[in-house]
Amino acid sequence: MLGGLTAAQFMRRHWQKKPLLIRQAFADFVPLMSRKALFDMAADPAVESRLIVQQPEGWRLRQGPLPRSALPPLKQPGWTMLVQGVDLHLDAAHRLLQRFRFVPDARLDDLMISWASEGGGVGPHYDSYDVFLLQATGQRRWRIGRQKDLALQEGVPLKILSQFEPEEEHVLNPGDMLYLPPRWAHDGVAVGGDCSTYSVGFRAPQRGGLAGELLLRMADEHEDSSLYRDPEQTATATPAAMPPALEAFASDALHRLLAERQSLACALGEVMTEPKPRVWFDEPSDEWAPRGLRLDRRTRMMYDKQHVFINGESFRAAGADARLMRTLADQRWLEGRRVQAASASAQTLLQDWFEAGWLLLEPAA
Incomplete structure (x- = not known):
């Protein structure tokens, strides 16, 4: 899949460093779904989709859902439909995404499928994140370059570079794949129509946004009912001025909050495993039984040295139970014998997750 490189070699030589073109990364690649199935998915209100049309008068963007009547004719040139998070709705897409788990789950985001007519792009x-671009059907011409001028065109509903300077050009056929590090500018145009590209994207948390989410979660759990007091406050002629003592009180509150390292670890795990906004889980159709199981494709599960995190919740874990849960998170499945040998508390937790729809039982032997 990585052009003869091991995962370790790829990460050392290319990850966030330089592009890699891989011819026939997936030899004899078979598309995961038909064009009709993709169009039907784009019409589903539970699925995130977009329509982008390039017209003589400029670019047009429409957010989904996209019924078939909203799409231009297939032979009309210059249009693209993008369907985000296909791995959340299609098992085959989820399995393809798992091929990229040589990168931590905390960084792996989703699989997007784009379909384009002739000249569409x-x-x-x-992008501010890494991406693998796998050609599924048709051909796409990619022009790429290290872009210094990041200025964008004005008055356009898309973030399009105003002065794009490509350095390389590659035409991808089905099964070919192109890896691009963050901030490598790229322009992909469909050649000949009926062009579908699968994009494996990665998460790149923004420092300020992540800090805000962490503080909100930590504040909810923080137990400190101390009230601000100012017995030495004197009468003032400038009542609108912020009291220095209140600033010091606020600074101390933040330092105390951040000093709780365990609370910070829990908040980070909960934020990174929080399901996406449009995700919900189905109630199980069968009864719980201690046998082989696997995580639902929508479930996010991670761990650190002291905790297990799943779908925005955190649990303390140690000993054999921790090893069991870490195996489940890494493999995304457990053998029946390991489930049966688990402690009563671990089995209770697994049953709770099963009843929440977070994991599924394998068929009985």
Whole structure:
């Protein structure tokens, strides 16, 4: 899949460093779904989709859901439909995404599928995250380059570079794959129509946004009912001025909150495993039994040295139970014998997750 490189070699030589073109990364690749099935998915309100049309008068963007009547004719050139998070709705897409788990789950995001007519694309742009671009059907011409000028076109509903300067050009056929590090500008244009590209994207948390989410979660759990007091406050002629003592009180509150390292670890795990906004889980149709099981494709599960995190919740774990849960998180499945040998508390927790729809039982032997 990585052009003869091991995962370790790829990460050392290319990850966040330089692009890699891999011819026939997936030899004899068979698309995961038909064009009709993709169009039907784009019409589903539970699925995130977009329509981008390039017209003589400029670019047009429409957010989904996208019924078939909203799409241009297939032979009309210059349009693209993008369906985000296909791995959340299709087992085959989820399995394909798992091939990229040589990168930590905390960084792996989703699989997007784009379909384009002749000349269709989204314009020259750059992403703030890593991406693998796998050609599924048809051909797409990619122009890529290290972009210094990141200025964007004005008055356009897309983030399109105003001065794109490509350095390389590659035409990808089905099964070919192109890896691009963050901020490598790229412009992909469909050649000949009926072009579908699978994009494996990665999460790159923004420092300020992540800090805000962590503080909100930690504050909810923080137990400190101390009230601000100012017995030495004197009468003031400038009542609108912020009291220095109140600033010091606020600073101390934040330092105390951040000093709780365990609370910070829990908040980070909960944030990174929080399901996406449009995700919900189905109630199980069968009864719980201690046998082989696997995580639902929508479930996010991670761990650190002291905790297990699943779908925005955290649990303390140690000993054999911790090893069991870490195996489940890494493999995304457990053998029946290991489930049966688990402690009563671990089995109770697994049953709770099963009843929440977070994991599924394998068929009985």
